[in-house]
Amino acid sequence: MPFNLTLFWFRRIECERLTLRPIELSDAADMFEYASDEENTRYVFEQHKNLEETKDAIATFFMANPAGKYAIELKETKKMIGTIDIRVVEEHKHAEIGYVLNKRYWGKGYMTEAATALLQLAFESMKLEKVYACHDADNVSSGKVMIRLGMQREGILRQHRIHKGKRIDTVYYGILRDEYYRNLLEK
Numbered sequence: 001m002p003f004n005l006t007l008f009w010f011r012r013i014e015c016e017r018l019t020l021r022p023i024e025l026s027d028a029a030d031m032f033e034y035a036s037d038e039e040n041t042r043y044v045f046e047q048h049k050n051l052e053e054t055k056d057a058i059a060t061f062f063m064a065n066p067a068g069k070y071a072i073e074l075k076e077t078k079k080m081i082g083t084i085d086i087r088v089v090e091e092h093k094h095a096e097i098g099y100v101l102n103k104r105y106w107g108k109g110y111m112t113e114a115a116t117a118l119l120q121l122a123f124e125s126m127k128l129e130k131v132y133a134c135h136d137a138d139n140v141s142s143g144k145v146m147i148r149l150g151m152q153r154e155g156i157l158r159q160h161r162i163h164k165g166k167r168i169d170t171v172y173y174g175i176l177r178d179e180y181y182r183n184l185l186e187k
Helices: 002-009 027-035 051-063 110-125 140-148 179-185
Strands: 018-021 069-074 078-089 094-101 128-136 154-162 166-176
Touching: 002 110, 018 110, 027 051, 027 078, 069 110, 078 110, 094 110, 110 128, 110 140, 110 179, 128 140, 140 154, 140 166, 166 179
Parallel strands: 094 128
Antiparallel strands: 018 069, 069 078, 078 094, 128 166, 154 166
């Protein structure tokens, strides 16, 4: 099945404590809560200055091309606490995942739960060969999530990009299809 069609069929994913679902304009207040916080956005994007900027980001990035982009919603409260996305490169049968989580929900395993669901989608439904992710070298917490997902550190691209006026090192992690299935057997 074509990858975009698979993402269409899996536009809503139920996890134990979370629902991964399409992002809507009604999520703007929840997103602004963390997108306007400097600590929360330090490594990922420019801090949002007002709710209109958040609405524009939702419309431009998430709604204009929604395939593989998910709100992370707590089942218990229906609150959107972050986003996660999977960007598939069809010709190479691999994908990159990226994520951000409201700092009020850090340290509770939510991002690991959400990303695990995307790994399952990538390897079991889409039959991809590899999934990778990267983080700013200073953002060690993001790297810990990647390790919990079973990803292996692949390397550092030194001074790889400019973020908020500063050259940063980018650390890459990846997991191969056979490693994913081996990890499942070991659990």
